[in-house]
Amino acid sequence: MNSNFLDGHYRILKVLSDGEKGKTYLVQDVNVSDNQFIVKQLCPPSSNPQTLTILHRLFARKTATLKQLGQKHDKIQKLIAYFEENEEFYIVQEFIPGNLFADEIIQGQPLSEDQVITLLSEVLEILVILHSYGVIHRDIQPANIIRRESDKKLVLVNFGTVNEAMTNTVDNLEYMPIEQVNGNLKYNSDIYALGMVAIAAMRGLPTKEISNLRSQKNNLTGEIIWRDKNLKFNSKLVKIINKMVRFDYRQRYQYATEVLDDLKKLKNVETHQQKQHDKKLLLVLMGVAGCITLSVGTWFLQSPKPVNNAEKKLYQDGLNKYDAGNYEGAIEDFNQAIELDPRNALAYNRRGNAYYRLGDYEQAQADSSQAILLNPQDANAYYDRGFAFSELGKYKEAIADYNQAIKLNSQNVYAYYGRGLARAELKDNKGAIGDFNKAIALKPQYTEAYLQRGILHRRLRQRLGAIEDFDRIIKINPSDAKAYYQRGLTQFINNQKYAALKDYTDAIKINPKYIEAYLNRGDVYSDLGNKIEATEDYNTILQIDPKFIAAYIHRAIHRFSFGDYQGAIEDYTAALKLDPNNVVAYNNRGNAYLELGNKKAANQDYSRAIAINGNNALAYYNRGVIRTKQKNKSGAIADFQKAAKLFQQQGEQDSYQDAQREIAILQNNSAPAKNTRPKSGKIEKN
CATH class of the missing domain: 3.30.200.20 (Phosphorylase Kinase; domain 1)
Known part of the structure; x- marks a missing residue:
């Protein structure tokens, strides 16, 4: 390039x-x-x-x-x-020629009230559009607002929605509300950020000063104390901005349209008062003001009958596309329905479901939150947000939502199931089993609940209970490949290798592209010494998905087991091309190099594994083996000591004793007993 x-x-x-x-x-x-x-x-x-x-x-x-x-x-x-x-x-x-709004905020030089109202109005009108399309800007700050040179209008740039999808991190915390910092994004997170920009403009505070301002909070309420007594601003404008930057998003404005409504009322009142002063036509002006207030109150919120019909059609079209699996098309329809009625709770809820199906869990959570704000009694919205939180790794928040869903509808079988999944992630095994039991009691044919309960039983070493659950699924649905696969895993743990082979094979017959079943069947064949069959399974995986790293690593382990060290090195190298930070590949490739007598390459691979993950006990142990062979006694002892400490922390008692034995031999400066010192390092499976 x-x-x-x-x-x-x-x-x-x-x-x-x-x-x-x-x-x-x-x-x-x-x-x-x-x-x-x-x-x-x-x-x-x-x-x-x-x-x-x-x-x-x-x-x-x-x-x-x-x-x-x-x-x-x-x-x-x-x-x-x-x-x-x-x-x-x-x-x-x-590329937009113009000036950054950040350049208009000069330290100690507050903007006028009219300038602040114009700023808010112009950006809020943009937010109305963005939010109706399910887009949250995420990074509103003075540096991301440009005054366009051609018409002096404000334009929003640098949307965080793409950046955060790539990096999963947030920057510029000065303008962000606490819920966004914590990963619980809301539509009104943008409103908070814009309120902070308005405060910066009203106080003449550059970005570096905003951090100091955020630390000045009311000890009782937690709200920012920002108003300077020396600055004279309309108390109603101050009230609007205070509501924009509430610490608790539930007490904040929920929609950009609501803020616009209040700003328009503020401007109308000012106009009204000016006309009273100039013309003194009180009765006439009261009538005019009443008409204006009525029109503002209904702005964007009420539509004539044809628009309502259009909104209903868009919503139904979205449902039809969702049911057909066209989630992108469904989102487009729900976007338009919300644009016509930004208080359509069902449209937010369904759009969140579509985002969830597309793997955009953050957006799904935001839409479910909006649906809940619009209709706090909607059990399904809590249930949906619970699943989004779970996918984001926020299991405590998910459980809170499932609790609320169950409180609103005690027969919601999926809420019990979801709560069981979240509790299992938090190692609340008893609670998780109870939830799966409840889900099964409500829906006796619920195979997914049996599956997850079986997996949990296996984790708890209740293997007979696990097999009973998988047997139950197969009885309900003999074509459930996952049940055969999970039963195969359990059989293998029970050392029933041939039973495991049969289950993996049945899973593959049902789903010929079941990569995990091929991988585990290949491992069983390898353990049984079936060289050709194991190789065929690993090869099949790579035909299905040439970028499936585990297949290269497992095939390499298999090749290593029968002495094909060069073939193992080739497979580990292929894995590292796909993932340059794969510790397992470095560690195991080091073992293969060691078997071929290439101590330098082996040492480099172990050191690289340690550099990537300083808590990788096997890499320290294996490098200790190399250093022993290189007569580097102090270095070897240091590595074995580090390995022993890590093995002990991880509960690997046998490996801990191996490391301790190596330390004792080196410290006693005695020759090892026959076959006590390993010829190669320890193999690691991912």
Whole structure:
């Protein structure tokens, strides 16, 4: 790739920023015109193929939505294109000549009240559009608002919705509400951020001063104390901003339209008072003001009959597309339904379900939260948000939502099931078993509940109970491949290898692309010494998915077991090309190098594994073996001591004793008894 070009045709004019998460460039598209664009590089958090596949899907969908929005609304920065190159993601954005709003906030020079109201009104109108499409900006701050040179209008840029999908982190905490920092994103998180921008403008505070301001809170309420007594602002405007920046999102404005309503009322009152003073036509003006107030109160919230009918049709079309598995199409319909009625709780709920199906759990959580705010008695919305929280790893929050769903509807079988999954993740095994039992009692044919209860029984070493659960599933549905697979895992743990082989084979017959079943059957064949059959299973996996790292590693372990050390090295190397930070591959490749007598390469691999994960006991142990062979006594003792400590912490008693034995031999400076010192390092399976 030519270093001066991106995607072959974007010529780099200037590097605008260079940070840990990627670079931002000013470019020219040589194929189209001399127009300039902004290209942002977004570095994914992992090079793991499975992770990249998920990120690719999220990236494509989020950028497609932003592209659509930019084309429809000229106060939203246009997204021109997006592409992937060398496992990195890029977005091409409109270059907007103008000034950053951050440059308009000068320390100690507050903006006027009218300027602040204009700021709020213009940005809120953009947020109405964004939120109706299910887009949360996530990073509203003065540096992401541009006053366009051509018409002096404010434009929103640098949407965090794509950045956070790639990095799963947040920056610029000065303007973010606590729920967003904690990963519990809401639509009114944007409203909070805009309120903080307004405060900065009203006080003349640059970004670096906002952090100090946030620390000035009321000890009783937790609210920010921001108002300067020397500054004279309309008390009603102050009240609006206070409500925008409430610490508790439930006490904040829920919609951009609500803030706009109050701002319009404020402006109307001011206009009303001015006319009273000038013309003194009180009765007439009261009538006019009443009409204005009525129109403002119904702004954006009421629609004539034809629009309501259109909204209902869009909602139904969205449901039909969802049922047909067209989740992207469903989201588009729900977007339009919400744009017509931003208080349509069902549309938010269903759109959240579609986001969940697409793997966008953060957006699913935000939509479910909005549905709950609109209808706190909707048990399904709590249940849906619980599953989104679980996928985000927020199991305590998920359990709280499942509790509420059960409180509202004690017969909600799926809420018990979801709570059981979350409790299992938190190691509340008794509670999880109880929830799966309740789900099964409510729905005796609920195979998923049997499956999860069986897996939990196996984890608790209640293997007969686990097999009974898997048997029950197979009786209910003889074509459930997962039940055969899970029973096979349990049989293998019970040392019933031939029974496990049969179960894995049955799972594969039902689902010929069941990669995990091939992987485990290959391992059983390898344990039984069936060299050809094991190799065939690993090869089949790689035909189905050439980027499935575990298949390379397991095939390498299999090759190592019968002395094909060079073949093992090739497989570990292939795994490391897919995931350069795979500790297992480095550790085990070191063992293969050691068997071939290449101590230097082995030592490098063990050291690399330790550099990636300083708590990898096997890598320390294996490097201790190398250092012993290299007569590096002090280094070997240090490695075995570190390994012993880690093995003990991890409950690996046999390995702990092995390491202690090696230390004793080295410290006593005596020759080891025959066959006590390992010829090679310990193998690690992922």
